[in-house]
Amino acid sequence: MIRPEAPERPGLPAPSYSESAHEPARSEPYERYTLDRYHTSIRRLAANKRWYAGITIATVVFAGLVFSQVHYPRTAVGHALQWLTIVWLLPVPLIALSVAVYYLWFRADRFTIEWPSRLPTPTHRPTVNFQVTSTGVNVETVLHTVGSIVHWTRQHPEICYDPVVWLVVEEWGIGSNQPRFDALQADGVRVVVTPVAYRTPKGTTRKGRSLHLAVEERRKLGIPLDRLWVYHHDDETAIGEDTVLGIDEFLRRHAAEKALGMGIILYPQHGEDLRPSQVQEFNRTKDDLRTIFTVTSHHNMFSGFHGSHYLVRADVEDETGWDVGPDMSSEDLIFENLVRRQHGPIAHLLKGFAYEQAAFNLRDQLKQRRRWFQGWWRAVFQQPFSAPRRFVMTYSMMVWMAAVLSVSTMILSWIFDFSAPYFFAGALAGFVWSSMIIGYHTGYTLHLEYLPPRRVPLPRVVVNGIVGALLDGVAPWYGVLTRCPKAFQVISKDSPSARPAPRLPQGAATAPAPPSAA
Numbered sequence: 001m002i003r004p005e006a007p008e009r010p011g012l013p014a015p016s017y018s019e020s021a022h023e024p025a026r027s028e029p030y031e032r033y034t035l036d037r038y039h040t041s042i043r044r045l046a047a048n049k050r051w052y053a054g055i056t057i058a059t060v061v062f063a064g065l066v067f068s069q070v071h072y073p074r075t076a077v078g079h080a081l082q083w084l085t086i087v088w089l090l091p092v093p094l095i096a097l098s099v100a101v102y103y104l105w106f107r108a109d110r111f112t113i114e115w116p117s118r119l120p121t122p123t124h125r126p127t128v129n130f131q132v133t134s135t136g137v138n139v140e141t142v143l144h145t146v147g148s149i150v151h152w153t154r155q156h157p158e159i160c161y162d163p164v165v166w167l168v169v170e171e172w173g174i175g176s177n178q179p180r181f182d183a184l185q186a187d188g189v190r191v192v193v194t195p196v197a198y199r200t201p202k203g204t205t206r207k208g209r210s211l212h213l214a215v216e217e218r219r220k221l222g223i224p225l226d227r228l229w230v231y232h233h234d235d236e237t238a239i240g241e242d243t244v245l246g247i248d249e250f251l252r253r254h255a256a257e258k259a260l261g262m263g264i265i266l267y268p269q270h271g272e273d274l275r276p277s278q279v280q281e282f283n284r285t286k287d288d289l290r291t292i293f294t295v296t297s298h299h300n301m302f303s304g305f306h307g308s309h310y311l312v313r314a315d316v317e318d319e320t321g322w323d324v325g326p327d328m329s330s331e332d333l334i335f336e337n338l339v340r341r342q343h344g345p346i347a348h349l350l351k352g353f354a355y356e357q358a359a360f361n362l363r364d365q366l367k368q369r370r371r372w373f374q375g376w377w378r379a380v381f382q383q384p385f386s387a388p389r390r391f392v393m394t395y396s397m398m399v400w401m402a403a404v405l406s407v408s409t410m411i412l413s414w415i416f417d418f419s420a421p422y423f424f425a426g427a428l429a430g431f432v433w434s435s436m437i438i439g440y441h442t443g444y445t446l447h448l449e450y451l452p453p454r455r456v457p458l459p460r461v462v463v464n465g466i467v468g469a470l471l472d473g474v475a476p477w478y479g480v481l482t483r484c485p486k487a488f489q490v491i492s493k494d495s496p497s498a499r500p501a502p503r504l505p506q507g508a509a510t511a512p513a514p515p516s517a518a
Contacts, residue, residue, distance in 0.1 A: 127223075274460070
């Protein structure tokens with residue numbers, strides 16, 4: 001098959017669309033990430049609204065009637081513990097927002113990707129920098145991600161932008177994988193190495209340090225930043241045909257603006273057994289609808305912004321920067337807040353999924369959530385969030401912390417015979433529980449097209465979901481009671497069968513301390 005030639009791109013290396021070492025002849029999982037499957041998933045979720053509404057109404061009425069029969073606890077201990085049922089009601093405002101977004105804002109036509117020929121072409125042809133920011137340890141996963149970019153961008157030469165690929169990788173993480181990264185570079189991928197000795201003015205560490213280096217590297221190229229867009233990947237952020245065409249539609253609409261786009265992330269990679277950590281990610285996918293709605297609204301009071309699968313114009317990223325200070329692991333949340341403060345509400349829906357993967361085991365899931373929880377608190381108290389947003393975001397974290405208390409209260413209510421008093425409280429408790437369960441099914445619905453045809457038995461899926469949810473409920477308390485190491489916490493994303501045992505050099509896990517802290 002004759003492949004289309006990539007046009008020349010001044011100032012940036014043009015990727016070669018030849019057959020390469022990182023794109024083997026065998027079928028890759030990302031070849032299943034098609035536009036048809038994307039549209040099928042979106043339409044299926046929209047069609048489920050009536051079914052979900054019927055289940056929610058029935059559960060609310062049933063729970064209200066059951067709880068209305070028990071006005072007072074039958075034991076003294078139950079009476080003393082009845083106040084604990086407030087944790088069943090604590091998440092009501094947050095869940096009500098998510099439910100309202102799904103029923104009132106989410107529509108299939110809002111997420112449908114239009115074919116490029118039906119949309120205007122930008123006055124100036126933009127360039128999209130697909131930037132994979134990595135430690136370099138999960139090499140197989142990174143090669144898979146880069147392969148998905150090369151595969152799908154060359155399948156659609158009609159797109160309105162020129163794609164280039166950057167791999168921003170830590171010097172300490174390259175190690176024995178240097179030849180494989182060199183092969184990527186020979187195939188047109190620009191490999192940007194973050195030196196161990198590199199320091200930012202504010203002493204930023206972790207991922208923010210590499211992101212800031214990439215901003216400086218783009219600045220050195222001297223190209224017009226208002227014509228360059230950056231699409232951010234983590235190690236495992238593979239893209240599909242829908243992603244490439246979703247970016248195309250976004251640029252046809254917003255190329256002349258300072259803009260930022262954010263979309264839905266799925267977690268189908270290595271999902272053959274629907275392990276607990278993956279079933280739990282179904283709930284995160286469902287919450288993406290609420291997150292996209294709030295991030296793209298005029299005023300965003302909530303937390304939630306992906307560190308991947310977002311597109312931002314390079315001049316916006318250049319003016320905002322990533323120099324957020326040392327030990328900040330929520331650089332994505334900080335970035336969104338700074339963009340809003342400096343540029344106003346410039347975020348829009350980015351159509352198309354990104355395709356990532358869940359942690360391989362419960363231990364990695366727990367470590368990952370602890371990093372999020374601790375990074376979130378550190379950001380909220382040390383970064384310039386407005387007082388109202390700081391309050392609402394703190395409430396969101398309190399809801400997360402109350403999840404395990406909610407389960408504990410349910411068990412205690414069975415033992416000591418107490419419940420949420422009266423119909424109103426009981427109905428709200430039923431609303432919370434039914435909405436949470438439907439949330440998992442919502443995520444499952446979006447994943448269904450990408451799961452293997454061999455079905456995992458339903459009882460096993462339910463048990464795995466309960467285990468994953470309980471671990472997520474424990475995670476914030478694990479974050480309170482333990483300290484997250486300052487070094488990189490590398491969550492393994494390579495398949496265990498292809499994963500070497502990484503050995504990080506001593507003292508290379510973070511950048512050297514800035515002079516003020518030395």
